[in-house]
Each structure stands twice: as structure tokens, then as C-alpha cells.
Amino acid sequence: MTQPRRVLIVDDHPLFRDALQFALERTGHDNVTAIQAGSLAEAFSIIGPTSESEQTDLILLDLNMSDTEGFDGLTRLLSAARTARVAVVSATETAEAFATAKTLGASAYLPKSLPLPQLTEALTLLLEGQEWYPTATQAADDVSAAARNLAQLTPAQRRVLNGLAAGLLNKQIAYEMGISDATVKAHMTAIMRKLGATNRTQALLLYREAVAL
DSSP states (O other): OOOOSEEEEEOSOHHHHHHHHHHHHHTTOTTOEEEEESSHHHHHHHSSSOOGGGOOOEEEEOSOBTTBOTTHHHHHHHHHSTTOEEEEEESOOOHHHHHHHHHHTOSEEEETTOOHHHHHHHHHHHHTTOOBOOTTOOOGGGSOHHHHHHHTSOHHHHHHHHHHHTTOOHHHHHHHHTOOHHHHHHHHHHHHHHHTOSSHHHHHHHHHHHHOO
């Protein structure tokens, strides 16, 4: 049974970060270390190049913070977090949001309205390597076509698209990823094909549609 040792809590409300940490402590998993981040940027600084013993195993992510909105943060973390699983923790509680998160690759969707016993139970399952979603989660067929297409991208393709969304040039994306400009262009061709876009601008618009709440 896989038991994450390092859990990163990403939320811009200190009180809710503390509440999640308290719920983690109630799970009874003594080997779990909780680390807190108040923004997506801080989360990226924590999951950056680290030794194997410092790698993050599970990320609990609030969808809407000062530097991210909608599912943008989820897609960016999923493409950058290596082996870490990402669980959404959000005040947005619609069946469509639950299904979109699942389609994009989140391991769980924890509504912020969950009572402490249910939250603790959900976190226990996550620490044991399982998934957790509200019973009202829609079928994947009800998710937007843009989100389904985005889910088909490889991690590298997502990183290229994230760079495009951040306004980076091909050469800047290539530098950050340690690849050539030609490889970035090849990824962009594949991205546009998978998203059904005819150019970079349309691909970016489809990305924003996919990650919108």
C-alpha cells in the first residue's frame, strides 16, 4: 500500500491550510509531513528540483488563488509535479467541476464544505493511494470537449501549452524545458491537432475554455 510521506497544501487562506493539516493529522498516518504554500508560485518553488527524499507525493490544491484561477493551476501542477498526485480542494461544488477535474487527471475533488469526519476519511483514502470524488460527479461525456481534448495531451505537451498560456516565446519554452526550438514546434503541431485548433491563438483560446470553471 502506497503511503505518501510528503503532502503539499496549496491554498491562499491560512486558516483553511491549517484545517487541512489538522485533518491530515487525524488520519493516523504518522509518517506524513505536511508543507504549506500560499500561492501557486510558492508551490512550484517547493516542488522544483529536489532530492528523492524531498519529493512531494500528494498536492492538495485550491483552484482559485491570487495567481491562478479555474483548472489552470491543476494542469500546470500535473505537468510539472513528476510523480506527485494532485487533489483539488475547492469551494466550487458542481458536478461539472468534479467531472472536469477527474478528466484532467486530478486524484480527488474535495469540496470545502465537507464536514471534518468526511474530509478526514477522504484524505485517508488519498494517503492510501486511492481516489475520492463526490457522488454527484458527472460522467466524462458531460465534460466540455475542450477539457476532454486537453486531457489527451502528454505532460510535455501540457508544459508547452502552459508556456504559451504564460506568454512565453518558443525559445523561452525550449530553455525552460531543456529541449530544442524544433521540438517545441513539433509539440505545438501535436497540441493543435489534439485540441482541434488551426493556429496558436485558437489553441490558447481552447485551453482557456478547458480550464475555466
